[in-house]
Amino acid sequence: xxxxxxxxxxxxxxxxxxxxxxxxxxxxxxxxxxxxxxxxxxxxxxxxxxxxxxxxxxxxxxxxxxxxxxxxxxxxxxxxxxxxxxxxxxxxxxxxxxxxxxxxxxxxxxxxxxxxxxxxxxxxxxxxxxxxxxxxxxxxxxxxxx
Amino acid sequence: xxxxxxxxxxxxxxxxxxxxxxxxxxxxxxxxxxxxxxxxxxxxxxxxxxxxxxxxxxxxxxxxxxxxxxxxxxxxxxxxxxxxxxxxxxxxxxxxxxxxxxxxxxxxxxxxxxxxxxxxxxxxxxxxxxxxxxxxxxxxxxxxxxxxxxxxxxxxxxxxxxxxxxxxxxxxxxxxxxxxxxxxxxxxxxxxxxxxxxxxxxxxxxxxxxxxxxxxxxxxxxxxxxxxxxxxxxxxxxxxxxxxxxxxxxxxxxxxxxxxxxxxxxxxxxxxxxxxxxxxxxxxxxxxxxxxxxxxxxxxxxxxxxxxxxxxxxxxxxxxxxxxxxx
Numbered sequence: 001x002x003x004x005x006x007x008x009x010x011x012x013x014x015x016x017x018x019x020x021x022x023x024x025x026x027x028x029x030x031x032x033x034x035x036x037x038x039x040x041x042x043x044x045x046x047x048x049x050x051x052x053x054x055x056x057x058x059x060x061x062x063x064x065x066x067x068x069x070x071x072x073x074x075x076x077x078x079x080x081x082x083x084x085x086x087x088x089x090x091x092x093x094x095x096x097x098x099x100x101x102x103x104x105x106x107x108x109x110x111x112x113x114x115x116x117x118x119x120x121x122x123x124x125x126x127x128x129x130x131x132x133x134x135x136x137x138x139x140x141x142x143x144x145x146x
Numbered sequence: 147x148x149x150x151x152x153x154x155x156x157x158x159x160x161x162x163x164x165x166x167x168x169x170x171x172x173x174x175x176x177x178x179x180x181x182x183x184x185x186x187x188x189x190x191x192x193x194x195x196x197x198x199x200x201x202x203x204x205x206x207x208x209x210x211x212x213x214x215x216x217x218x219x220x221x222x223x224x225x226x227x228x229x230x231x232x233x234x235x236x237x238x239x240x241x242x243x244x245x246x247x248x249x250x251x252x253x254x255x256x257x258x259x260x261x262x263x264x265x266x267x268x269x270x271x272x273x274x275x276x277x278x279x280x281x282x283x284x285x286x287x288x289x290x291x292x293x294x295x296x297x298x299x300x301x302x303x304x305x306x307x308x309x310x311x312x313x314x315x316x317x318x319x320x321x322x323x324x325x326x327x328x329x330x331x332x333x334x335x336x337x338x339x340x341x342x343x344x345x346x347x348x349x350x351x352x353x354x355x356x357x358x359x360x361x362x363x364x365x366x367x368x369x370x371x372x373x374x375x376x377x378x379x380x381x382x383x384x385x386x387x388x389x390x391x392x393x394x395x396x397x398x399x400x401x402x403x404x405x406x407x408x409x410x411x412x413x414x415x416x417x418x419x420x421x422x423x424x425x426x427x428x429x430x431x432x433x434x435x436x437x438x439x440x441x442x443x444x445x446x447x448x449x450x451x452x453x454x455x456x457x458x459x460x461x462x463x464x465x466x467x468x469x470x471x472x473x
Contacts, residue, residue, distance in 0.1 A: 008455060015440070022189045022439040032192045 047105045048121035052096060052142040061142055062117035065091035069109035069118065077102040078109060096138040101131050163255055167244045172210075175388045179206040182434050189438045213384075216377035224374065225282040232282060233375065233382030236275035239268040240389045247396050248323045250406040250418030261322035262310065265397060269352070272390055273299040276354075276361060276371045279383070283374040291370025294445065295361035298351055301449055302358075305456035306348035309341040312460075312467040313401050326405030335402040340463045342402045344456050346429075349394035351448070353387065355433060357440040358448060365442075395429040396422070403429075 033040055052061040065082035077099035082091040110118045128134060180195070180203065187194025195202030220229060246261040248254040258264050273295055280292020314320060316337060317328035335342045351358040362370030372383045399405060403425045406418030443451070 004454075018439050019435065022435065025191060026185070026188045026435075028191060030188070030191055030193045034193070034196065 042122045042124065046120065046122055046124070047107065048123040049100050049103060049105070049136065050098060050109060050118050050138065051121045051146065052117055052138045053119045054142055054146045061093065061139065062115040063093045063096065064115055064117075065093050066114060068112045068114065072108050072112050074106060074108065075099075075102040075104055093139060095140070098136045098138050100134040100136055163244075164241070167241055170244075171240055171385060171389050174392050175385050176206045176210070178388045178391065178430060178434075179209070181431070182437075185431070185434050186438045189435075210381065213377060213381040218377040218379050219374075221284060221374050223284040225284070228278055229282040229374075230379075232275055232279035233379045233386075235278060236272055236386035237382045238275075239271045240386060242268045243389075243393050246322050247393075248326055248400065248405055249422050250414070250416055251323075252415040253419050254323060257321055257323045260320045262314065262320045262325070262401075265322070265393070266307065266310070269390065269393055269397075270299065270303065272352075272386060275386070279375070280371040283371070285374050287367040287369070287373045288371050291361040291367050291373070295354065295371060297445075298354075298358065298360060298448060301452040302348040302351040302456070305344050305452060305460040306352065308457070308460035308464050309338075309344040309348070310401065312338055312341045312464045315464070315467045315471050322400050322405075326400055326407070329404045329407070333402060333404040333407075338402070338463070338467070340459060341467075342398070344460045344463070345401070346398060346432075347456065348452075349398065350433065350436065351452075353390045353394055353433075355391065356437040357443050359437075359442060360445055360448060391430060391433060392426065395426045395433065398429055399425045 052063060054060065055062050063080075065080055067080050070078045070080050079097040079099075081094045081097070083094060085092045105120075107120070110120065126134070183205070184194040184202075195205035198204045198208050218230075220226060243265055245255045246258055246265050248257070276295045277292045280288040280290075280295070283289070313325065313334055316334065317325045319325060319328065354361045360370075361367075362372065367373070372380055375383060399422060406422040408418070408421030408424075411417040411420065
């Protein structure tokens with residue numbers, strides 16, 4: 001018989017405690033971020049697709065077309081196209097093709113780059129209608145968006 | 147000549163009451179639906195509907211329009227006419243129950259001597275509508291929902307009536323207005339707190355609200371008794387459910403919280419409705435709050451709770467009330 005009342009009181013108490021918890025939660029601020037109107041801050045460690053960094057001094061990329069990235073890429077998604085021009089020291093970069101459909105964001109290209117020409121972008125809004133939209137030319141990307 | 151005028155006046159009165167009742171029903175459902183979604187959102191620390199209108203205010207209106215525009219699908223194997231009648235049956239008590247609710251001293255359609263009995267009778271018709279809907283849908287989910295609903299109602303009607311009986315003993319009347327007037331100095335929630343608790347819990351079960359929402363347990367029965375209903379058929383059940391919540395709470399206010407009584411306002415005979423509605427919506431808030439706090443009970447737990455706790459307690463409460471009243 002005493003078990004009957006103990007069950008009743010402990011049960012009732014736990015119900016009240018639960019209601020207290022929900023009431024307290026109700027007056028706490030909302031944690032949802034209303035995405036298209038508000039955005040979260042992106043962490044600096046975020047790995048978006050790679051980009052060619054625009055150098056602050058020369059205001060152009062730092063790529064010397066050594067093709068280390070192309071050779072080390074495990075997915076084989078990088079193609080560096082360059083040519084030798086008269087009167088210019090070294091190779092001139094014509095286009096830096098990144099096939100982002102294959103890229104696994106391992107970051108080896110960023111690591112091996114001797115001139116630190118590559119970096120990760122903070123780009124996360126990736127949606128498109130065709131896979132061609134994700135075969136980037138990073139040289140053009142830098143010229144247009146950076 | 148005088149007779150015709152009286153009849154015309156009465157017809158106009160009925161029409162106006164009907165329009166007010168239907169209008170109020172829809173407004174109440176819009177309000178409660180919005181409150182339900184906003185409060186559930188805040189409890190889960192999300193904002194709730196935000197897109198349609200400022201702060202998502204028009205969301206329920208848009209939902210209503212969508213439901214009206216949708217086709218009413220009748221399953222081939224269902225019992226045609228009865229299947230169509232069931233939502234109407236669920237909606238019917240809505241108009242009837244408004245007759246006896248005393249919103250304020252003068253705002254009451256009819257003060258029946260047996261108002262309380264009338265109200266309870268009409269409210270229990272909802273179970274009947276659920277049974278018809280579940281039976282005629284020819285779907286296992288609907289039938290299970292209906293069976294659960296009936297078992298639940300049969301079980302919970304007893305403690306509800308027993309607890310209300312102790313109120314009737316104290317007030318010595320069955321008229322809604324009479325009960326309100328009988329609580330002039332002290333509200334009955336202070337005199338009969340156990341009766342109020344039992345009534346409120348049974349009321350949650352009667353309206354199929356969580357944690358007693360077994361008849362429409364989404365995770366087990368898809369949608370329970372209204373699985374096969376679409377469009378207006380579904381919205382009728384939806385309207386009936388939310389209006390029933392309103393009735394359970396307004397009955398609680400009439401019986402336990404002194405109806406329209408409160409700090410006096412100008413034209414208290416009419417503006418008492420402000421206090422009445424304020425108390426009703428506070429109770430409705432508690433109902434929503436309970437729903438978003440507790441998980442659904444298992445069916446044996448539901449019936450055990452009723453037979454082992456609610457009924458004995460309401461019986462003891464009734465007995466004590468009877469003894470005290472007699473002395």
